[in-house]
Amino acid sequence: xxxxxxxxxxxxxxxxxxxxxxxxxxxxxxxxxxxxxxxxxxxxxxxxxxxxxxxxxxxxxxxxxxxxxxxxxxxxxxxxxxxxxxxxxxxxxxxxxxxxxxxxxxxxxxxxxxxxxxxxxxxxxxxxxxxxxxxxxxxxxxxxxxxxxxxxxxxxxxxxxxxxxxxxxxxxxxxxxxxxxxxxxxxxxxxxxxxxxxxxxxxxxxxxxxxxxxxxxxxxxxxxxxxxxxxxxxxxxxxxxxxxxxxxxxxxxxxxxxxxxxxxxxxxxxxxxxxxxxxxxxxxxxxxxxxxxxxxxxxxxxxxxxxxxxxxxxxxxxxxxxxxxxxxxxxx
Numbered sequence: 393x394x395x396x397x398x399x400x401x402x403x404x405x406x407x408x409x410x411x412x413x414x415x416x417x418x419x420x421x422x423x424x425x426x427x428x429x430x431x432x433x434x435x436x437x438x439x440x441x442x443x444x445x446x447x448x449x450x451x452x453x454x455x456x457x458x459x460x461x462x463x464x465x466x467x468x469x470x471x472x473x474x475x476x477x478x479x480x481x482x483x484x485x486x487x488x489x490x491x492x493x494x495x496x497x498x499x500x501x502x503x504x505x506x507x508x509x510x511x512x513x514x515x516x517x518x519x520x521x522x523x524x525x526x527x528x529x530x531x532x533x534x535x536x537x538x539x540x541x542x543x544x545x546x547x548x549x550x551x552x553x554x555x556x557x558x559x560x561x562x563x564x565x566x567x568x569x570x571x572x573x574x575x576x577x578x579x580x581x582x583x584x585x586x587x588x589x590x591x592x593x594x595x596x597x598x599x600x601x602x603x604x605x606x607x608x609x610x611x612x613x614x615x616x617x618x619x620x621x622x623x624x625x626x627x628x629x630x631x632x633x634x635x636x637x638x639x640x641x642x643x644x645x646x647x648x649x650x651x652x653x654x655x656x657x658x659x660x661x662x663x664x665x666x667x668x669x670x671x672x673x674x675x676x677x678x679x680x681x682x683x684x685x686x687x688x689x690x691x692x693x694x695x696x697x698x699x700x701x702x703x704x705x706x707x708x709x710x711x712x713x714x715x716x717x718x719x720x721x722x723x724x
Contacts, residue, residue: 400468401429401432402432413486417494427477430475464578480560522619539552546602576637586631636693
C-alpha cells in the first residue's frame with residue numbers, strides 16, 4: 393500500500409541514539425496514517441547501518457538509504473527523492489515522537505488546506521537540570537520550539553520558527569521551490585547552520601503558507617555538551633557566519649551604508665549589545681550577560697565572514713585593474 397506520509401530521518405554517527413528515535417516513529421497509534429520511515433545514513437562510520445537493517449527486518453515500513461555526500465541537505469534531499477508519500481515529514485536521530493505525531497500532522501494538513509507547511513513543538517528531554525542561565529532565550533542552539541498553546545498561521549509577513557526535528561510539507565512544495573540548499577547545511581558536527589531557515593524563506597516567498605500546530609509534538613534528547621556555554625558560543629558564531637552567507641532581505645535592508653561588507657545597523661546593534669553586556673556583567677546578572685555575549689559572538693561570526701569576502705573582492709578588483717593596464721599579448 394502506498395504510504396500517505398513519508399518520514400525522512402537523516403543520521404550521522406548517532407548509533408547510540410538512533411534506535412530509540414526509529415522505534416518512537418514506528419510506535420504510532422493504530423489510527424496513524426499509512427507511512428514509511430526513510431533513514432538516510434549520511435556516511436556514518438559507526439554501526440548505523442546494522443541498527444537500521446535490524447529494525448527494518450522487524451518492520452517493513454523502514455527503508456535504509458545511504459548518502460555519501462556529506463551534509464544534512466544532501467541527506468534530506470536523498471530522502472525526498474526516495475519518498476512516496478503525499479506528505480513528507482522530517483525528524484532527527486535524537487528525537488522521540490509522540491504516538492499521535494503523524495496523525496496530528498495529517499490532521500493539520502486536512503484542517504488547513506491552504507497550508508503547505510506544518511510544524512509543531514520540539515520539547516526538551518534534559519539529561520540533568522539545566523543551568524540557571526539556560527532560559528528559553530537560549531533554546532535556538534538546542535533546536536527546541538514551543539510557540540505556545542494556540543495555532544499560528546505562518547506567512548512571509550509573519551514568519552515564526554519551525555525546525556527540521558518536527559516539520560512536514562506537501563510533496564508539491566519541493567517540485568515548486570526545489571530541494572534543500574547545500575550552501576547553508578550542517579556538515580558532520582558543524583553547528584549554527586541555516587538549511588531549514590533558507591528553505592522556508594523560499595517557500596514563503598513563493599506565496600505559500602504554513603501553520604504551527606501545538607498538537608504536533610516531539611521530544612529532543614538534549615546532549616550534555618549542549619548545556620555548556622562553550623557550545624552556545626560556538627553555535628552563535630557559526631550562525632552569524634551562515635547569516636552572512638544567506639544575505640536575507642531582513643538583515644541586508646539598509647540605507648545607511650556598509651563597512652567591510654557589513655550593514656551599518658549591525659554595528660550599532662553590536663555596540664548596544666556590548667554596553668548591555670558590560671552592565672549585566674557589572675551587576676552580576678549572569679543570564680543577561682550571557683545573552684548579550686552570544687549576540688556579540690553572532691556579530692563576530694557575521695563580521696568575520698563579510699570581511700573575508702570584502703577582502704577577496706578587493707583583491708579580485710585589483711587583479712582585474714592590473715590586467716587592464718598590462719599590454720595585450722600579440723595574437724599569433
